[in-house]
Structure formats: C-alpha cells, structure tokens
Amino acid sequence: MKEKILITGANGQLGTVLTDSLRQVFGLENVVATDLHPPTAQTGMYATLDATDTKALRTLIKKFGITQIYHMAAILSAKGEQDPVRTWDLNMSSFFCVLEAARTMGIQKVFFPSSIAVFGKNAPKTNTSQFTYCDAGTAYGISKIAGENWALYYYEKYGLDVRSVRYPGVISHQSLPGGGTTDYAVAIFHHALQKQSYDCYLKKDTILPMIYIDDAIRATLELMDAPANQLRIRTSYNLAGMSFSPEALAAEIKNHLPDFQINYTPDSRQKIADQWPQSIDDQYAREDWGWKSKFDLANMVSAMVNHLKPLQQLNTQL
Ligand SMILES: NC(=O)c1ccc[n+]([C@@H]2O[C@H](COP(=O)([O-])OP(=O)(O)OC[C@H]3O[C@@H](n4cnc5c(N)ncnc54)[C@H](O)[C@@H]3O)[C@@H](O)[C@H]2O)c1
Structure with missing residues (x-):
C-alpha cells in the first residue's frame, strides 16, 4: 500500500x-x-x-x-x-x-x-x-x-x-526549540559561537535526559x-539518548571553543527540571523494536559545532 x-x-x-x-x-x-x-x-x-x-x-x-x-x-x-x-x-x-x-x-x-x-x-x-x-x-x-x-x-x-x-530534550542544529525546559542545550551552541558566552537558566548540576x-x-x-x-x-x-548537566555540556563545548564562558542564573524553568528524571531506562524500546542510540555527549557536541560553525562564519562574512 x-x-x-x-x-x-x-x-x-x-x-x-x-x-x-x-x-x-x-x-x-x-x-x-x-x-x-x-x-x-x-x-x-x-x-x-x-x-x-x-x-x-x-x-x-x-x-x-x-x-x-x-x-x-x-x-x-x-x-x-x-x-x-x-x-x-x-x-x-x-x-x-x-x-x-x-x-x-x-x-x-x-x-x-x-x-x-x-x-x-x-x-x-x-x-x-x-x-x-x-x-x-x-x-x-x-x-x-x-x-x-x-x-x-x-x-x-x-x-x-x-x-x-x-x-527526552531534543538537540538540533536545523531548527530552534519552541519553549521547552531543555531548550538551553540548543541555545548554548548559538551563544557559544556568536558571543563566546552563555547565561544558563538552569543550575550547573541539573542533569536531564537528552537526545540528538x-x-x-x-x-x-x-x-x-x-x-x-x-x-x-x-x-x-x-526512549533514552544521553544524560548531562549544563556544566558537563559547557566543558565539552570548551574542548571545541576554548574561550567559551558560562554563567548560571536559574529561573522558573529550574522548578520544572527538578521534577524530571536524570536518566531513562528504555529497555522496552530496545527489546521490542531494536532501539539503540548512537549519539553520546562528545559526538553530539562535535556534530552541533561542525554543523553550526560554518553558518556562523558565513553570517559574520555577510
Ligand atoms: N523538542 C523537544 O525537546 C521535545 C521533547 C519531548 C516531546 N516533544 C514533543 O514533540 C512534538 C514536537 O515538538 P517541537 O519541539 O517540534 O515543538 P515546537 O514548539 O518547536 O513546534 C510545535 C509546532 O506546532 C505548531 N502549532 C502550535 N499550535 C498549533 C495548532 N493549533 N495547529 C497547528 N500547529 C500548531 C507551532 O506553530 C509549531 O510549529 C510536540 O508534541 C512536543 O510535545 C518535543
């Protein structure tokens, strides 16, 4: 059909x-x-x-x-x-x-x-x-x-x-997130590339489940x-992908962009994040339809930087 x-x-x-x-x-x-x-x-x-x-x-x-x-x-x-x-x-x-x-x-x-x-x-x-x-x-x-x-x-x-x-929180380079609690994990890349700094609305040790x-x-x-x-x-x-805190994400971004700095100013989204799990057991997805994630923190950050950096360079040239 x-x-x-x-x-x-x-x-x-x-x-x-x-x-x-x-x-x-x-x-x-x-x-x-x-x-x-x-x-x-x-x-x-x-x-x-x-x-x-x-x-x-x-x-x-x-x-x-x-x-x-x-x-x-x-x-x-x-x-x-x-x-x-x-x-x-x-x-x-x-x-x-x-x-x-x-x-x-x-x-x-x-x-x-x-x-x-x-x-x-x-x-x-x-x-x-x-x-x-x-x-x-x-x-x-x-x-x-x-x-x-x-x-x-x-x-x-x-x-x-x-x-x-x-x-889990979705991290993408093609499109911007539309109002979720995990949006920081996308915004951080744009700020890191444009301004070398980011003011994060979650505390540095807030671990959440994410997926590339x-x-x-x-x-x-x-x-x-x-x-x-x-x-x-x-x-x-x-469904599980990876889990990390803003602090761990910032450290990984620094491996690519050594001048990057992060500050933390928690807002109302912290309260939402505090209610959520840090990691997910996706045993049923793995057993029933063979699910296996491919992206961890390190290769997700590489992929995001590699996709967004050329766009940033292009924008600065224009
Ligand atoms: N992005 C994430 O991290 C995430 C995580 C868990 C679940 N989800 C779920 O995945 C789905 C897609 O999420 P997303 O991140 O793309 O959301 P988004 O906010 O980026 O996009 C939602 C889209 O829905 C459209 N929309 C809103 N009201 C509408 C209406 N009445 N009729 C037609 N369109 C309408 C908006 O214009 C927007 O384009 C959602 O159901 C969301 O709950 C997303």
Missing part, C-alpha cells in the same frame, strides 16, 4: 526535520506538511492547518488520501506554564481531532510524541523505568500522560494503531516501521 503522510506542527523543532526525513523515505509527493503558518522554506506539499480544526483536518485527509498522521503540534513545557489552561486545551483538543479523524476515516497509523515530562516528583530520578509514577507537575506533562492513555484507549477499543515515544536530533528522528521512523505485533507498549515508549 502506498503511504500518504500528513504532519501537524511541521514547522517546529522536530517537525521540520521529521518532514524532510519522511519526504526522503516516502517521496516528496507523498508527504503533506501542515502548521498554523506557512514555512520559511518551501520544499514540498504544504497546507496551513490549525490542528484543532476538525473540519479542515478531515478535508485534507480526504483530498490527499492520507494513510498516516504524525501529530507534532503542541505547546511545550516552559511555554505551557504561562497559560496552563490553553496548553491543556490545545494539546488535548488537537489530539482528539487527530484520533477521531483517524478512527473514522481509515487512517492506518498515528504517531503521537510524548515526553519525559510525564514523570513527576515521585518517579525515581535515575534509570526511570517504563512503568513508574507519572505524576506530571506541568500542564504540558499532564496533557502528555493523558494523551498516552487516550492512545492506549483508541488502540484497545477501536484497534487504531497509535504509536508513541517519550522524547538524528537519534530522535531515527527512533520515530523505526518505531513507525516496526511490526505491530512486536509492540507491547501502547501508551508511549521510554
């Missing part, structure tokens, strides 16, 4: 790179990117779509004969705390639009990105397991754990093939490609 794919939130940090990867795998003519606003660069089929607009979503599914939906649109953790009710409302209503359209219109597979934000104060901090307390302490985390349970519900009640991973974009995208594609009968987790799979 020829797959036709629709992505919501395609202009975001993950959506941008996921769209490119899906176009490489399935062909330009089989991937429709959607978001609230047009993209800055247009490379394939695109439609403006508010993911909470059921009617517009259904029209696009029908028009393009969509078979798979990757639902990336959401308000993330730090931004979400500025308006918790809107965050819950948008994250849930957009997911329901997708689930109901998928259920009633014969969509074969749905991807729902969850997050390590589902874990709260009572989850063990290290090697946090698949099945532990999910007492999320942010509106964002609460919406993600609810979404996971709805994914399971639609799978068990209607047989809808919804698949999901709990992404190549691993995050590969995990998504591998999970979506796995045989359905191998998948034991129908809420969302724990």
Whole structure:
C-alpha cells in the first residue's frame, strides 16, 4: 500500500526535520506538511492547518488520501506554564481531532510524541523505568500522560494503531526549540559561537535526559516501521539518548571553543527540571523494536559545532 503522510506542527523543532526525513523515505509527493503558518522554506506539499480544526483536518485527509498522521503540534513545557489552561486545551483538543479523524476515516497509523515530562516528583530520578509514577507537575506533562492513555484507549477499543515515544530534550542544529525546559542545550551552541558566552537558566548540576536530533528522528521512523505485533507498549515508549548537566555540556563545548564562558542564573524553568528524571531506562524500546542510540555527549557536541560553525562564519562574512 502506498503511504500518504500528513504532519501537524511541521514547522517546529522536530517537525521540520521529521518532514524532510519522511519526504526522503516516502517521496516528496507523498508527504503533506501542515502548521498554523506557512514555512520559511518551501520544499514540498504544504497546507496551513490549525490542528484543532476538525473540519479542515478531515478535508485534507480526504483530498490527499492520507494513510498516516504524525501529530507534532503542541505547546511545550516552559511555554505551557504561562497559560496552563490553553496548553491543556490545545494539546488535548488537537489530539482528539487527530484520533477521531483517524478512527473514522481509515487512517492506518498515528504517531503521537510524548515526553519525559510525564514523570513527576515521585518517579525515581535515575534509570526511570517504563512503568513508574507519572505524576506530571506541568500542564504540558499532564496533557502528555493523558494523551498516552487516550492512545492506549483508541488502540484497545477501536484497534487504531497509535504509536508513541517519550522524547527526552531534543538537540538540533536545523531548527530552534519552541519553549521547552531543555531548550538551553540548543541555545548554548548559538551563544557559544556568536558571543563566546552563555547565561544558563538552569543550575550547573541539573542533569536531564537528552537526545540528538538524528537519534530522535531515527527512533520515530523505526518505531513507525516496526511490526505491530512486536509492540507491547501502547501508551508511549521510554526512549533514552544521553544524560548531562549544563556544566558537563559547557566543558565539552570548551574542548571545541576554548574561550567559551558560562554563567548560571536559574529561573522558573529550574522548578520544572527538578521534577524530571536524570536518566531513562528504555529497555522496552530496545527489546521490542531494536532501539539503540548512537549519539553520546562528545559526538553530539562535535556534530552541533561542525554543523553550526560554518553558518556562523558565513553570517559574520555577510
Ligand atoms: N523538542 C523537544 O525537546 C521535545 C521533547 C519531548 C516531546 N516533544 C514533543 O514533540 C512534538 C514536537 O515538538 P517541537 O519541539 O517540534 O515543538 P515546537 O514548539 O518547536 O513546534 C510545535 C509546532 O506546532 C505548531 N502549532 C502550535 N499550535 C498549533 C495548532 N493549533 N495547529 C497547528 N500547529 C500548531 C507551532 O506553530 C509549531 O510549529 C510536540 O508534541 C512536543 O510535545 C518535543
């Protein structure tokens, strides 16, 4: 069967790179990117779509004969705390639009990105397991754990093939993050290259789980490609990449940029980070669909510097 794919939130940090990867795998003519606003660069089929607009979503599914939906649109953790009710409302209503359209219109597979934000104060901090307390302490985390349970519900009640991973903080060079608590791990590279210094909003010893974009995208594609009968987790799979603190990241960046200096001015995001695990046990992902991360702190930093440095040099020349 020829797959036709629709992505919501395609202009975001993950959506941008996921769209490119899906176009490489399935062909330009089989991937429709959607978001609230047009993209800055247009490379394939695109439609403006508010993911909470059921009617517009259904029209696009029908028009393009969509078979798979990757639902990336959401308000993330730090931004979400500025308006918790809107965050819950948008994250849930957009997911329901997708689930109901998928259920009633014969969509074969749905991807729902969850997050390590589902874990709260009572989850063990290290090697946090698949099945532990999910007492999320942010509106964002609460919406993600609810979404996971709805994914399971639609799978068990209607047989809808919804698949999901709990992404750690994603580090990418192609696109900027959109309001998460782990955004510092991307911003630090841009500041290091432009100004040789960075004022970090987390304390220096705040260890969080992170993942490099190549691993995050590969995990998504591998999970979506796995045989359905191998998948034991129908809420969302724990997924691990690497774990580090701002201090450890800064030290690694200094190996590439010796003049780099970092300061620490913790703000409200520290409280969110303090609730989250430091490292994740992704045993089920490894066993069920062969997941294995490739990027650790050292090769992630090399990759980020190698990608961003030429752009920085180009900007200074202009
Ligand atoms: N980036 C991370 O570190 C991370 C970690 C864990 C989970 N996730 C999840 O992955 C998904 C993608 O994250 P991201 O980092 O790309 O987020 P992002 O904030 O960079 O992008 C989200 C996109 O959704 C769009 N959007 C917002 N409201 C919309 C609406 N009503 N209709 C259509 N589009 C709308 C925005 O315009 C934006 O382009 C999200 O569901 C997020 O919760 C991300």
